[in-house]
């Protein structure tokens with residue numbers, strides 16, 4: 001473990017040399033500022049690193065990660081990241097990326113008591129309740145788990161669209177697309193759930209803010 005830790009800083013030095021070798025101005029250019037076109041909301045899971053799996057370089061993706069890629073509308077951390085990405089960086093795509101085999105989503109399917117995290121997982125349980133008819137009808141547990149991962153991403157896409165931040169931006173004719181993806185930890189492939197939203201008209205009427 002100690003060796004692994006020391007290697008991290010050695011790896012960093014090697015990475016800098018490699019990057020400068022390909023592009024001598026790489027760091028100098030990035031030091032002037034960022035203009036990423038994408039906001040990524042993903043799971044904190046160590047197997048799903050945002051930049052790496054989509055081949056994006058530093059400066060290309062603004063990233064927010066938490067357990068089970070949740071968009072909780074009272075989460076100041078998420079709201080601050082979202083506000084900055086939309087209103088200052090002016091990203092045009094927001095991607096919620098979940099993943100099959102997600103421990104948070106799996107825990108939400110059970111009655112297991114883990115600790116403080118139970119209160120975070122409760123948000124995922126709410127998603128289960130919204131879709132319990134469809135989910136309870138799936139007999140195979142693995143299939144039900146996979147479907148729950150997808151439905152959770154879909155709900156987070158809707159939750160993003162329900163925020164005043166996204167709806168305000170749409171009201172100002174800012175071109176923002178919200179997407180839902182699922183990464184497969186078994187083969188590394190990302191599945192686009194094709195639930196992209198670009199206006200608040202796809203929300204239930206009660207959530208549509210007058211803008």
Ligand code: CO
Pocket residue numbers: 043044045067068069099101102103104105
């Ligand atoms: Co996860």
